[in-house]
Amino acid sequence: MGTIRKIVEGVQFPMLTLVAGHNGTYRRVTGINVVESIDLIMFCRPNELVVTTGINLSSDGDSLEQLVKLAFSKKVAGFIINTGPYIPNIPDSVISFANEHDFPIFLMPWNYRIADLLKTTFQFIANHHQELSIEEKVLYNLLFHYKQNANYIKDQLTLLGFPQSRELAIISCTTNNVQANIDRYEVMIQFAFQNRYKRFLKLKHKNHLIFLIDKAQINTPNTPFSKIVEEIYDKITQKNGYLDIIIGKGNFHKELENVRKSYDESLTVIQLAKLHNNRFLYKYKEIGAYKIIMAVQNQTLIKSYSQDILGQLYHYDELHNTDYVQFSRIFLEENGSTRRISERLFIHRNTVLYKLKKIETLLDMDLSNPFTKTNLYIAFLIEDILAHQ
Template identity: 25%
Template sequence: MFITCRNMLNLPGLEKMKVVAGAGGLDKVISWVHVTEIPNAVNYVRGGELLFITGVVIGNNTSLMLKFIKEINLKKLSGLVINVGPYIKSTPKEIIDFANKVDFPVFELPFEVRLIDVTQIICKSILIKNSQKESVNNFMKEIIFEDIDITDEILNRAILYGYSINRYYCAIVVDIDDFSSYIKNNELYNEDVILDIKNYIQAIIDEIMHKNNKKYFCAVQSDSFFIMISLGKNNKKMNDSVKKEIFNIANDIKMEINKRLSPITVSIGIGGICSDLKDFKSAISQGKKTLEILKRLNRNNVIVSYSDLGVFRLFFEMDRYDEMKNLFNENLLKLKEYDKKNSSCLIKTLHVYLKNNRNLGKASEELYIHRNTMKYRVKRIEDILQCDLKDEEVVFNIKLCMQIGIFLNLIKI
């Protein structure tokens, strides 16, 4: 879907371009090309460009070239092409060593090859890929946001874009955490800058998918990226193996965005698995619901699967939040008020105690307190709530109310 440093080398007409360093970064996406001879060109690029130099100004000044490549690496360019010839005979060892260390791709291109021809080939390919990306984006929006019948025509379009009727797909939704506040705080009122950030995130997603040898579909709307990742032919359930694979991909996306676009972070909701095109919408919907629940819980920069949300899924579908709050108040309000009045932490103690199946030893270890202290706290909790924590029905109600309290932000654990 994007032109990367790796697949650029396979473009017709670029046979004489070769990688000399930074092969570990060949999956970097090329947003555009830029030809320069001035060392301060770093001030005129946005990030993601492939930079060409002939060395007319820098020449064989290795220290100046090293300073230059360090700056463009910090600027998150995709790579550097050195036009070797009369001004730069070959890439200096210092440049190769640095590029290999940071996985920054460096290429050599013979001086007799016309730069205008090479840059036109790359730019034309980028424009074609961007057009394809936009077509897939619009098609995916139709599938996952609109109520349409999957006709033979729609199915054929999907197959044209890479859909396989014999494979399963897993939905993930990547959402930029509180992006509106980030825009406001940084006074980013230029639409082009905001679009650049979103394009960069999509490029990072593409890089990660390439590294994991994954085919995928992506639609972008507002601050979210809706993705269907191709799985194997037999991966029709979210078993441990599939879950681990998807979580690893999601974590790579999250970590790479954190690293390259700090302080921007993303949260990722993992939805359902399906094969039929008509089920893409419901699979994505699960990922969306996961993120909506995470927002209610005030959690960000996390990866959560819809299948792991348990009772929170039920709470989310209920419209009776007042009744849920009443249930919490009936069972746990006294303990919450006691904690507030006495600066104690009995709500947390109760949560840990129940989480450890009422095992005093394990609960006291988790809270770093003596077993007798834990025993005293449990007795105090029973006195305040006027309940018996050995009663299974009582414990069930309290566990449920504890989850309600977390979901409605009535308590902090």
């Protein structure tokens, strides 16, 4: 994919000179938009280049600075100022803002035509649409081929703004429905993460959007990650009428060889959130007892534990065509509330009490005992993990 760096280093854009925001050349370029009024900035999309001649701006320079700041807030890739009769020079305040925020500003002299710039940019985007960007290649190799490319990856990450010894983590996003495409949500997710993180790398892999983030480059450290995810979920639900994606984050790791572990952790979160239809499970460190169970090497031990607890229920259900295993799950999910179980299953409260008494008899356990509930809950966790390994 095309980036600002490729525009600077290539030969297609002799009309452009990068005058500020040199540390922002990692930004992707997916489009271009001519904006001659502050009111029109609302139509810009993330990763577009914005071009202006200043024809409708006031001559005091404040309007241009305001336009640049608004464009930056829209997460555009960079800003091209066509200097001439309407903007003789780029104000120092614009240069300072761009350098402070790593926001690329290009100067284009008046003798170059915007029509030619648009044509060249469209060709540039088309030529780079299918190829992996440097950022995507680095992240791909970091996750799947680190040992073979360790030194190269370390050097490239440093150039991309991820110095060594930083705490890095992976966020994975995918759809609930395997037939749905995550691409339709890419702009929305990326916009949210651009507000959250100063810098990140992104990779599309097997209908997953994968983001590499740096703990030291969080713009909103006082806002929980869960709130960012919920805002994304709410926007998608408002748009579709239903929620069709799931987002999971792995732990932060200092060692680059462990970033793959963070990726696997993010996938575990997604798997468990799908399994339990739990949109409120976001981070690997929040998966609780699952983490302990998955760390147990003795598979025979955990299988026997689950069988000892649930085996009698399964046996009875099979012989009598009952549903006591599923009912036990619902009992735990509703925290033992007979009222909520009754409402959820549309059955009388007396039927709920009868079923609970039958389960206690079959298990020879007291379901009002917290220790019994814990054992039953762990047995189901083990069953879920074994079923999806």
